[in-house]
Amino acid sequence: MFVVRVSNFRKFNEKIAHIEFKPALKAFPGQFVMLNVFGYEEIPLSLATENSIVVKSVGETSNALVNKKFEILGLRGPFGRPFTLPRNKKILMVAGGVGVAPLKFLYDVVSEHNDVDFVYGVKNSDEIVFRFKNCIYATEDGSFGLKGTVIDALRCLDLKNYERVYCCGKEEMMKAVWKLFEPLLPKKSCEVSLERYMRCGFGVCGSCSLENGLLVCKDGPVFNVEEVGW
Ligand SMILES: Cc1cc2nc3c(=O)[nH]c(=O)nc-3n(C[C@H](O)[C@H](O)[C@H](O)COP(=O)(O)OP(=O)(O)OC[C@H]3O[C@@H](n4cnc5c(N)ncnc54)[C@H](O)[C@@H]3O)c2cc1C
DSSP: HHHEEEEEEEEEHHHHHHEEEOOOOHHHOOOEEEEEEETEEEEEEEEEEEEEEEEEOHHHHHHHHHOOOOOOEEEEEESBBOOOOOOOOOEEEEGGGGGGGHHHHHHHHHTSSSSEEEEEEEEGGGGOOOTTTTTEEETTTTTSSOOOOOOHHHHHSSGGGOSSEESSSOHHHHHHHHHHHTTTTGGEEEEEEOOOOOSSSSSSSSSOOTSSSOBTTTTOBBEEHHHHHH
């Protein structure tokens, strides 16, 4: 484990914060870190850039991260298999809530060499952490962009145009996205980032194993939909 210094902290609402740290890591989009919040536990969080994370408060440790000011944090990683990096492709990224974090990293890395559209769904506008070009924002309460879910937003697009789809958010949402693309794309062309309860982060403890035996920490967290068997 090494220690990083918090260089910027921005809170978006009661539950969500973007935390930048120094020094930056050598990492790829889709990878995660095990973040040790001193005095609390160690939790897995996706990298949103080489030096930042987005965290949503769901329990004790994530709540401390969002609501207390830490000057330093402990960190292990980066871990996990990243997204495959496309070139000269027509791409769609679909994010739900804080699932935007790994896709922000991917967007920054690939948007120069690919034609990228983005669909970003949240409950209401104060959960919007990042802005993207060519993005449909969907808010469940209609406070910004289209009123509805990412699935409603996808119905506004010509889905057969896309050669690759990258998705991160709740698993039911990602499955629903894949249902729309299933008749249009090979399974290997759709990549999703999965979450499971995790302890070690590098394939030893087995706590994050999927039903098919693949480990989210080591074989993922990014999988194509063929690998996850959807
Ligand atoms: C690879 C990976 C990347 C992640 N990236 C992010 C991210 O970028 N931003 C973010 O806010 N969160 C992310 N998470 C989820 C985050 O790790 C959990 O929210 C966090 O561990 C909760 O810890 P806690 O102590 O605050 O809550 P706990 O008290 O541990 O849990 C509170 C609630 O959250 C549920 N929970 C805990 N861990 C997970 C998990 N891994 N997956 C699903 N539900 C869980 C528990 O079942 C419980 O209902 C990621 C998880 C993984 C595995």
